[in-house]
Amino acid sequence: MxxxxxxxxxxxxxxxxxxxxxxxxxxxxxxxxxxxxxxxxxxxxxxxxxxxxxMGQVELRGENVAEQLESLCPSSFTPLAEGKARYTFFTNPEGGIMDDLIVANAGDHFFVVVNASMRDQDINHMRGLDIEVRELxxxxxxxxxxxxxxxxxxxxxxxxxxxxxxxxxxxxxxxxxxxxxxxxxxxxxxxxxxxxxxxxxxxxxxxxxxxxxxxxxxxxDSLRLEAGLCLYGNDIDNDTSPVEANLTWAMQKKRREGGGFPGEARILQELANGPARKLVGIKPEGRAPARRGVEVASVAGNIIGSITSGGFGPTFEGPISMGYVATEFAEAGTSVNLIIRGKARPATIIKLPFVAQNYKR
Amino acid sequence: MTIYYTEEHEWIDVDGDTATLGITTHAAEALGEVVFVELQDAGETFDKDDEIGVVESVKAASELYAPLAMEIIEANGALEDNPGMVNEDPEGNAWFYKLKISDTAELENLLDVNAYKALID
CATH class of the missing domain: 3.30.1360.120 (Probable tRNA modification gtpase trme; domain 1)
Known part of the structure; x- marks a missing residue:
């Protein structure tokens, strides 16, 4: 290293x-x-x-940057008005997420911010397009x-x-x-x-x-977890689809209907029929935090998923977690158990976020 | 009374064959704000290196291990209600257990204060 x-x-x-x-x-x-x-x-x-x-900051210049980015991401940038930014992700051919990123229309170029751990991968990925890619x-x-x-x-x-x-x-x-x-x-x-x-x-x-x-x-990390925001590498990765991760709000209607992005077979199929698992908020009922890797069990005792991020929420004033569970258990209010240090501890599926977002829309 | 230490950053204040056990100031500072403590019950017995409790901070979970064979006489239940005590007074009010030592000969394996200081420096 x-x-x-x-x-x-x-x-x-x-x-x-x-x-x-x-x-x-x-x-x-x-x-x-x-x-x-x-x-x-x-x-x-x-x-x-x-x-x-x-984090990686990248400038994209060239003809049809927006159209070309749409060949890598299931979001719409045609149009993305000048001065506007959009949350999106690169999908892989299997419909998983390669990274999540912010794309902004800066007028004479597009300005992109990618995760620190993924910057080399993402820059190489964008260099496959017929545009100028400059890391700032x-x-x-x-x-x-x-x-x-x-x-x-x-x-x-x-x-x-x-x-x-x-x-x-x-x-x-x-x-x-x-x-x-x-x-x-x-x-x-x-x-x-x-x-x-x-x-x-x-x-x-x-x-x-x-x-x-x-x-x-x-x-x-604790702020983003309370806000229900995904961390790449924990809550979303190359195996999880945007549909499973509840990120379809970042896929504009044109893309959900028209496809034309990597992994569209799986993603469109999951949009139509529902995914087999879903990312949910999971609130432990006791005080014990449930961290990444903790298994989630049904009340009947079957393993139905696992925690992808978990810890303590200082504003929530209690333990908070996110994780994937089988869709039949994903409804808010469902009781589950978390297997922490071998012991089943009660928890409840909640609708994210744990702490309301406070954006100036 | 003699205070011994362990490489797991616990202190054990020994008086004959009974003792009080907690985590060191160094451990509490390294953990950061403690948000959860789980203790075993009085009357339970443990062998050396058995897990005897859990301390979780905003950053991480950390297990507590028996430094020697022991029986718990009293667990400090106040810690479960107010985990922040561990940061405020780790080598005083925030003791974890009063315990009975099964074999005081095992104390020889523990660190004295100088050896512990050398460990954390």
């Missing part, structure tokens, strides 16, 4: 007391001295700053929480005018940045793409706001 890479904010994380860990080949803060739960709650109540520079050397920070609008628009007034899933160029402290109103916490907020050489000064400038505190990967 090669040395883990450092983002341009590495020294700032260390200065702020971040506990640095190797995540997907990057040294990232799992938490700061405040701790995971405090950082999580601060994000829900005020705002948190996350370094997500380990830019940093990416997320400012998330109910105070995010006040914090970011204090420097870049246009931030207040953006709605959820809209993107625009802006100026912060004399530096041109791209601000997109989206995120991975369930809260209102922004992701801001910044030239690497300017990200430290901009992060420091934003952190001067009394309502903004840094938060690490630990809080990012």
């Amino acid at each position: 090669s040395e883990p890479r450092k983002t341009p904010l590495y020294d700032l994380h260390v200065e702020l007391g971040g506990k640095m860990v190797d995540f997907a080949g990057w040294m990232m803060p799992v938490n700061y001295p405040a701790g995971v739960a405090a950082e999580h709650k601060h994000c829900r109540e005020k705002a948190a700053l996350f370094d997500v520079s380990h 050397s830019r940093a990416l920070i997320a400012v998330q929480g109910p105070a995010a609008e006040a914090i970011v628009s204090g420097h870049a007034p246009i931030a207040a005018e953006l709605k959820f899933m809209q993107t625009a160029l802006a100026d912060i402290g004399g530096v041109e940045v791209r601000i997109s109103r989206l995120g991975y916490t369930g809260e209102d907020g922004y992701e801001i793409s910044i030239p690497e050489e300017n990200v430290v000064e901009i992060a420091r400038l934003l952190l001067e706001h009394p309502d903004l505190e840094p938060a690490g990967l630990g809080a990012r």
